[in-house]
Amino acid sequence: MPLNIDQIADMTTELGELPPTMLAWVIRAEREGQPTDAFKLEEIETPEPGAFEVVVRVMAAGVNFNNVWAALGTPVSVFRSHPDEDHHIGGSDAAGIVWKVGEGVTRWAPGDEVVLHCNQASYEDPEVHGHDPMAAPSQKIWGYETSWGSFAQFTKVQAQQLLPKPEHLSWEEAASYGLTYFTAYRMLMDQAGLQPGHKVLIWGAAGGLGVFATQLCKLAGADSVGVVSSDEKGALVQSLGAVGFINRNEFEGMMRKGGESEEEEKARFAESRRFAKRVKEILGDSPDIVFEHVGKATFPTSVFTVKPFGKVVICGATSGYDLDFDVRYLWMRQKQIIGSHFANAWQCNKANALIQQSKIRPVLWRTMEFSEVASAHQLMHDNKHLGKIAILVGAQECDTGRTAQGPRAITAEVGA
Ligand SMILES: NC(=O)c1ccc[n+]([C@@H]2O[C@H](COP(=O)([O-])OP(=O)(O)OC[C@H]3O[C@@H](n4cnc5c(N)ncnc54)[C@H](OP(=O)(O)O)[C@@H]3O)[C@@H](O)[C@H]2O)c1
Numbered sequence: 001m002p003l004n005i006d007q008i009a010d011m012t013t014e015l016g017e018l019p020p021t022m023l024a025w026v027i028r029a030e031r032e033g034q035p036t037d038a039f040k041l042e043e044i045e046t047p048e049p050g051a052f053e054v055v056v057r058v059m060a061a062g063v064n065f066n067n068v069w070a071a072l073g074t075p076v077s078v079f080r081s082h083p084d085e086d087h088h089i090g091g092s093d094a095a096g097i098v099w100k101v102g103e104g105v106t107r108w109a110p111g112d113e114v115v116l117h118c119n120q121a122s123y124e125d126p127e128v129h130g131h132d133p134m135a136a137p138s139q140k141i142w143g144y145e146t147s148w149g150s151f152a153q154f155t156k157v158q159a160q161q162l163l164p165k166p167e168h169l170s171w172e173e174a175a176s177y178g179l180t181y182f183t184a185y186r187m188l189m190d191q192a193g194l195q196p197g198h199k200v201l202i203w204g205a206a207g208g209l210g211v212f213a214t215q216l217c218k219l220a221g222a223d224s225v226g227v228v229s230s231d232e233k234g235a236l237v238q239s240l241g242a243v244g245f246i247n248r249n250e251f252e253g254m255m256r257k258g259g260e261s262e263e264e265e266k267a268r269f270a271e272s273r274r275f276a277k278r279v280k281e282i283l284g285d286s287p288d289i290v291f292e293h294v295g296k297a298t299f300p301t302s303v304f305t306v307k308p309f310g311k312v313v314i315c316g317a318t319s320g321y322d323l324d325f326d327v328r329y330l331w332m333r334q335k336q337i338i339g340s341h342f343a344n345a346w347q348c349n350k351a352n353a354l355i356q357q358s359k360i361r362p363v364l365w366r367t368m369e370f371s372e373v374a375s376a377h378q379l380m381h382d383n384k385h386l387g388k389i390a391i392l393v394g395a396q397e398c399d400t401g402r403t404a405q406g407p408r409a410i411t412a413e414v415g416a
Pocket residue numbers: 064065066179180183203204205206207208209210227228229230233248293294297298315316317318319340341342343380383386387
């Protein structure tokens with residue numbers, strides 16, 4: 001029987017009860033490939049909450065680059081992370097309503113309106129108690145390294161993943177920011193030790209991570225320069241508080257492709273040097289911090305450009321993960337490279353409070369229908385988006401779910 005996607009927002013099941021099946025966008029191992037091929041709509045069993053777990057009715061979901069990787073099946077298939085399930089329901093951001101709680105959950109009750117952070121770890125791992133859940137051997141990103149993510153009518157999460165939904169935001173605004181914003185928060189505030197007066201270079205400043213890194217710098221009293229691929233994106237970045245932007249098309253020659261000859265590398269390095277000079281001109285000095293997630297193409301430039309004793313903080317590698325760079329610039333100038341991955345629940349709660357206070361605002365590019373989950377990921381794969389994309393799931397239309405007055409998300413108006 002064909003699935004009726006028009007009924008995605010209909011809910012006749014009472015709070016505290018779950019229907020036997022639900023609609024979900026599913027990736028299966030045999031379909032891995034371009035997002036539009038990999039994601040298919042399926043009717044699938046609704047998960048029941050276990051101890052300290054919660055099933056949330058998804059009102060809106062957020063789109064992230066991680067499920068572009070999940071669709072492609074690279075650099076590793078997600079089924080390696082959750083081998084016990086043959087389905088992958090992706091989606092690592094959501095806003096919704098607590099529908100059913102498992103044994104032991106006392107802080108949350110059916111009916112509570114929440115946003116979700118995407119880190120999971122076992123309560124039994126000692127790292128969770130006193131060190132950092134991100135260090136736990138059981139640590140996984142929900143909706144990427146686990147199934148039961150947010151591209152479905154219901155999602156299953158650990159109770160510690162729940163955060164209060166900012167009341168002034170609509171469902172889609174609230175669903176849009178968690179993964180990238182909380183990642184940017186840990187990278188800058190904790191890992192790199194951002195201070196007032198610091199100067200920061202932000203790659204992909206109009207992208208999912210970049211729009212929040214830029215706002216955090218402004219809030220902290222640090223000057224940032226954003227790298228973007230169009231002047232329209234540059235205008236967005238400046239409106240978020242950057243002191244300037246650089247259009248990377250003017251420096252195409254600095255991008256590392258890999259396998260360069262000695263001569264080509266010399267020419268590439270000359271372009272990196274020209275770029276570093278431009279960064280210094282805009283910021284008034286070399287950056288104390290470089291905010292990295294592009295990887296292979298930009299990493300040699302990042303290490304060269306950061307100030308002596310400065311920090312390159314990195315959480316991803318969109319252009320390739322086998323990085324190489326001239327290490328002399330690292331040791332002679334005593335620079336640091338710091339890896340960072342998502343955030344712990346404490347950091348997520350602190351960062352969420354800044355959204356509740358409207359000190360940081362979501363940057364929403366487009367809200368799409370549930371039927372468009374695959375094409376939303378294709379847009380992201382093709383770098384045709386900026387800021388964030390949200391998906392309506394249980395919410396029937398945009399702009400619902402606000403229960404208080406306050407500034408809305410910033411709307412990013414350029415892009416595909
Ligand atoms: N470890 C973690 O916890 C974590 C969390 C979030 C994201 N990530 C990873 O971080 C990366 C970025 O995520 P995102 O959500 O910010 O993605 P995004 O929204 O696609 O933004 C990334 C930006 O990087 C720029 N970019 C892409 N390819 C580039 C290249 N070859 N050279 C220079 N710039 C390039 C693009 O901006 P312009 O075209 O305007 O320059 C793009 O807007 C992804 O690989 C993602 O998987 C990791």
